[in-house]
Structure formats: C-alpha cells, structure tokens
Amino acid sequence: MVTLGHYLIVSGILFAIGFAGVMLRRSLIIIFMSLELMLNAANLSLVAFSRFHVQPSGVPDYNAQVFVFFIITVGAAEVAVGLAIIVALFRARQTTHVEDINTLKF
Amino acid sequence: MSPILFWFFALLMLVFGAAVVVNRNPIASALNLVVSFLGLAALFMSLDAFFIGIIQVLVYAGAVMVLFLFIIMLLDLRAERLRKINWVASAGGVAVALALLVQIFYVIGHLTFSKQTFPPLARSEIDDVHNIGLLLFGNYNLPFQIIGVLVLVATIGAVLLSKRERR
Numbered sequence: 001m002v003t004l005g006h007y008l009i010v011s012g013i014l015f016a017i018g019f020a021g022v023m024l025r026r027s028l029i030i031i032f033m034s035l036e037l038m039l040n041a042a043n044l045s046l047v048a049f050s051r052f053h054v055q056p057s058g059v060p061d062y063n064a065q066v067f068v069f070f071i072i073t074v075g076a077a078e079v080a081v082g083l084a085i086i087v088a089l090f091r092a093r094q095t096t097h098v099e100d101i102n103t104l105k106f
Numbered sequence: 107m108s109p110i111l112f113w114f115f116a117l118l119m120l121v122f123g124a125a126v127v128v129n130r131n132p133i134a135s136a137l138n139l140v141v142s143f144l145g146l147a148a149l150f151m152s153l154d155a156f157f158i159g160i161i162q163v164l165v166y167a168g169a170v171m172v173l174f175l176f177i178i179m180l181l182d183l184r185a186e187r188l189r190k191i192n193w194v195a196s197a198g199g200v201a202v203a204l205a206l207l208v209q210i211f212y213v214i215g216h217l218t219f220s221k222q223t224f225p226p227l228a229r230s231e232i233d234d235v236h237n238i239g240l241l242l243f244g245n246y247n248l249p250f251q252i253i254g255v256l257v258l259v260a261t262i263g264a265v266l267l268s269k270r271e272r273r
Contacts, residue, residue, distance in 0.1 A: 002112045005220030010116045012210035021127035023199030051153040058228020062237050077260035079170050083177045084267035
C-alpha cells in the first residue's frame with residue numbers, strides 16, 4: 001500500500017533535486033527551472049497532507065488545496081517577473097551565466 | 107491508486123526532474139520539466155486533488171513552460187559550452203543537497219503517522235472545484251483579492267522591465 005510517507009519521501013527527493021540544481025548549475029534559466037521544481041515539491045507534500053487529514057464529513061482538508069492554489073498563482077507571477085529580469089539582464093550584459101555577473105562579488 | 111501507478115508516475119517525475127538539472131541544453135531541460143510536471147499532476151490526481159492537478163497542467167505545463175521556451179528562443183541560448191568546473195563548489199553543492207536529503211529521510215522516518223495509509227473518502231455529491239471555490243470566495247476572500255493585485259503588479263512589472271529604454 002502507498003502510505004503518506006511515500007509521498008513525503010518523493011516530495012523530499014524532488015526538493016533535493018531542485019536544490020542541487022540551484023547549487024550546481026551556472027545558467028540562470030536552469031536555476032529558475034530548479035526553483036520551480038522546489039516549489040512543486042512543497043505543493044506535493046501539502047496535497048498529500050490535505051488528503052491524509054480527512055475531515056469528519058469525509059472530504060479532504062481543502063484549506064491545504066487553497067494554499068496550493070495560492071502558491072501556484074504566486075509562482076506563475078514570479079516566473080513572469082523573473083524571466084523579464086533575465087531578459088533585461090541579457091540586454092545589458094549579453095550573458096545569462098552567473099559567473100559572468102560578478103560586479104558585486106567580494 | 108494502485109502502488110504500480112504511484113511508483114510509475116513518481117519515478118517519471120523524479121527521473122525527468124533529474125534530467126532538468128543534468129541536461130546541458132536549455133530547451134531539453136525545459137521539455138524535461140514539462141514531463142516532470144505532468145507526472146506531478148498525475149500524483150495530485152492520485153490524491154483526489156483533481157482541481158489542483160488540472161491547474162498544474164494548465165499553469166505549469168502550459169503557460170509557464172511556454173514562457174520558458176519563448177525566453178530561451180528569444181535569447182537564443184545554445185547548449186552551454188564546457189567551462190572549467192569548480193570542483194570544490196560542485197562538491198559543496200552536492201554535499202549540501204545530500205545533507206538535506208538525509209535530514210528529510212530522518213524526519214520522515216521518525217514521523218509516527220508516516221506509516222499509515224490514507225483514510226477512505228466519503229462519496230460526496232459536491233465535487234472538488236465546488237468545495238475549493240466555496241472556501242476561496244468565503245474564508246479566503248481577502249487573500250484572493252490580494253493575489254489579484256499581486257498578479258496585476260507582476261504584469262505591469264514584466265511589461266516595464268522588458269520595455270526597451272529610449273535615449
């Protein structure tokens with residue numbers, strides 16, 4: 001049988017993959033995609049807890065699903081603004097490689 | 107949901123998620139991300155969250171991925187050429203990610219209720235979308251309006267940022 005723990009472990013592995021992507025990759029676009037992976041891993045654990053915490057009336061806890069709805073909305077807005085920033089950065093510097101953007105580096 | 111389907115979609119999601127990080131070509135990464143999100147949507151549906159699953163396909167596999175592909179093609183990003191890899195930084199990154207993974211496994215292993223299966227749902231007449239809508243426009247009305255303002259601000263911000271400055 002599939003238990004709550006299975007979903008949480010899958011969600012944790014997905015989060016770790018996204019985290020490794022942010023730490024290892026040097027392309028801004030890929031870093032951005034890895035951020036999306038981490039957001040969605042958090043969503044998966046929220047939905048799993050929503051299904052686990054069944055209300056006395058026999059429906060899942062919809063509060064968590066509304067929360068996921070908000071996260072998806074904010075994530076979409078964040079992608080729009082972030083990609084606009086990447087385009088502006090590319091216009092100014094002709095690169096999306098994080099190692100070439102080191103003006104503030106100590 | 108049968109365990110076979112769960113493992114199939116979970117592995118699909120994880121393998122293609124890893125491919126996003128490993129791939130050198132940004133377009134291949136973006137397409138791998140679509141498959142990963144489709145697997146995730148299937149997992150949402152296996153948890154009886156049909157509305158969230160549909161939203162996931164529409165927003166992420168649809169809108170966000172088109173935006174990513176559009177930007178990659180607009181900037182004409184090619185496959186990254188091989189640079190000198192900073193081994194210390196890479197090893198540090200992998201070590202931190204592994205430490206996070208070990209910690210997550212430890213915490214989940216010590217949760218008492220993580221071994222329990224999901225309790226059954228009552229067959230309800232009212233569907234998923236109806237319930238979420240009631241909650242969204244009732245209890246969470248103010249956050250919903252604030253989200254609307256946030257999306258408006260994001261739209262204006264994206265337009266302003268991508269406007270070419272005239273000198």
